[in-house]
Amino acid sequence: MGKNELPDNKAQRVDWVMSADTNEELVRRYDVWAELYDSDVGSYEDYLVPTEAVRVAEKTLDSNDRIFDAGAGTGLVGQTLHDAGFLELWAIDYSAEMLEIARSKGVYREIHQCDLGKKTHFADDSFDAVITCGTTSQMPSYSLREFVRLIRPGGHIIFAVMTDPWESCGYAEIYKELNAAGKIDIQSRGEPFQMMPTTEPDFYCEIWTMKIS
Ligand SMILES: C[S@@+](CC[C@H](N)C(=O)[O-])C[C@H]1O[C@@H](n2cnc3c(N)ncnc32)[C@H](O)[C@@H]1O
Structure with a gap:
């Protein structure tokens, strides 16, 4: 478990986080994604x-x-x-x-x-x-x-x-x-x-x- 479980393809990262079974697991996945969240969501995804x-x-x-x-x-x-x-x-x-x-x-x-x-x-x-x-x-x-x-x-x-x-x-x-x-x-x-x-x-x-x- 750790940063290397994050999908390499940034297009798949939202789906990976969202497919968590429990709220605790979802939040743990946000912990893993945190460092890349702004560049993935803010820039690449054009989040409005x-x-x-x-x-x-x-x-x-x-x-x-x-x-x-x-x-x-x-x-x-x-x-x-x-x-x-x-x-x-x-x-x-x-x-x-x-x-x-x-x-x-x-x-x-x-x-x-x-x-x-x-x-x-x-x-x-x-x-x-x-x-x-x-x-x-x-x-x-x-x-x-x-x-x-x-x-x-x-x-x-x-x-x-x-x-x-x-x-x-x-x-x-x-x-x-x-x-x-x-x-x-x-x-x-x-x-x-x-x-x-x-x-x-x-x-x-x-x-x-x-x-x-
Ligand atoms: C898609 S992000 C949105 C972050 C920010 N509001 C934005 O628009 O960029 C969803 C956030 O909800 C948080 N979250 C999920 N379950 C939560 C809970 N039970 N209590 C507090 N925050 C939670 C996650 O940790 C994550 O940071």
Whole structure:
């Protein structure tokens, strides 16, 4: 096990990570991929999600909002938020190696290695907003409950949603339950766009905003 288990062909690396059987194994594979993630995804795959999500953040959030980047990975979203003038940024991810790359960017106030599928050490209402990109088929769907706990009433979730895994991975069901309890409401759903138009033209995503009550 180690760096040499990463497929040589960069086109196969996303599939290799995604074919993990458990969330723990998925995160371990992110540890292995971390060093090459930015060049593979950011440059080669032409990954557009951070730019699109931050465009929505600029319309929805205040620049001094405390925002946590859930499944922050190597910090591509944090870097884009920082470039747009958001400075109160916390990175949370389960992969220590992905977070080491994020740390090197110097854009986050704090960096925390946590499993967002479980209750984290943060107090209720700790943040004004969460932004999460590239995570719909990756983080456990009950992370949505943790987002709701961590965001103050009136705060926002900006979620880059792939609609198939939103249903099949259980987010839709948990959203329904939280919405029925009056805790969360979808405010807007952006138009579908190609996440990685160069290499994965069939992968679409929408940026949704949700408000916490
Ligand atoms: C496709 S990457 C997205 C990274 C970054 N948001 C981006 O858009 O480039 C998915 C991230 O979700 C993280 N992740 C997966 N399961 C998680 C969990 N249970 N808790 C926290 N992070 C998790 C992985 O470690 C990985 O960094």
